[in-house]
Amino acid sequence: MVGGGLIGCAVGRELARRGARVAIVERGALGAEASTAAAGMIAPQAESPGPGPLLRLGVLSRARYRAWVTALAEESGVDPEYPASGIVYVALDAGDERVLAARARWQRAEGLRVERLAAPAARRLVPGLAPRVRMALHFVDDHPIDNARLVVAAARAAQRAGAALLVHTPALAVVARRGRVAGVETSAGTIAAPVVVNAAGAWAGTLGLPAGVRPPRVFPVRGQIVVLRGAPGVLARPVYSRRGYVVPRADGRVLAGSTLERAGFEKRVTAGAASAILAAALAMVPGLAALTVERTYAGLRPGTPDQLPLLGPAPDLPGLFYATGHYRSGILLAPVTAEAIADLVLEGRTALPVAAMRPRRGR
Secondary structure: OEOOOHHHHHHHHHHHHOOOOOEEEOOOOOOOOHHHHOOOEEOOOOOOOOOOHHHHHHHHHHHHHHHHHHHHHHHHOOOOOOOOOOEEEEEOOHHHHHHHHHHHHHHHHOOOOOEEEEHHHHHHHOOOOOOOOOEEEEEOOOEEOOHHHHHHHHHHHHHHHOOEEEOOOOEEEEEEEOOEEEEEEEOOEEEEOOOEEEOOHHHHHHOEOOOOOOOOOOEEEEEEEEEEEOOOOOOOOOEEEOOEEEEEOOOOEEEEEOOOEOOOOOOOOOHHHHHHHHHHHHHHOHHHHHOEEEEEEEEEEEEOOOOOOEEEEOOOOOOEEEEEOOOOOHHHHHHHHHHHHHHHHHHOOOOOOOHHHOOOOOO
């Protein structure tokens, strides 16, 4: 397993639980990239632009989440803090209202729960919403999770299941022999293995491959976050608008974000982005202006040309599998990714609807 973020740890745990010998190779610290940089939203409805295979897979993964998190907490001793709070998505002007009304219609047509709220009802759910809020949608089945705690839980659970964790050990290249995977070369030597799963996130395309094998079409997409600090309970639940979001944590932090930038592997925070993020946050909840700016940071999401993940076997090297390219949905899709990849590695097939995510598409 190349990559020790949430996806790598989740897949490693699932494979180990099913009896496979697993080594998770991570170039830095476990979960130090996109997994901990995310805001931690299990939100296929709030974050979906429309119906399609990604929404279907996201809803399936969300349905597994409560049981999966409970199991991780029991196995690791770490509570990932997964409150059933729902997400409130607000309209700040007439254009927003039209967009949200259309979203509610197509999601109900898909059989999903959406509550349309007049402004007073929205303020009862989230005290402190701006006076300019015209209406809101309440996505009652979407919830936040503390993704930093979740990564720790997944890593410990993987280790308890029997996976070996090799941190600060860059994977350099996939090793092949007689036309199929034979292992992976790392900075600490070569690990012999008949299967390699590339779960290296935004760095998935940098892993060396044998001649004639094409790298995955994965690239970094920068997202910047501003972390505010207030008293616990300063914000009742996550709030979205078309301009940004604010996500509370149990300890009084509020994460405000985010950007979508093709900036290569550069993770610096820019003044312009931080200013725009804060403006969007205060447009939704003006009282957040009194909070302290605790820190800012940026992370790199693994993007793909069609914004769908790469899940399954490589088309040109038997024994190589991909579990990457999750873009904005890595936290959401971790349970279903783990299940699908374990099915494909160990059984050669899966009943989960991942055909649209096959790595051979577009080649």
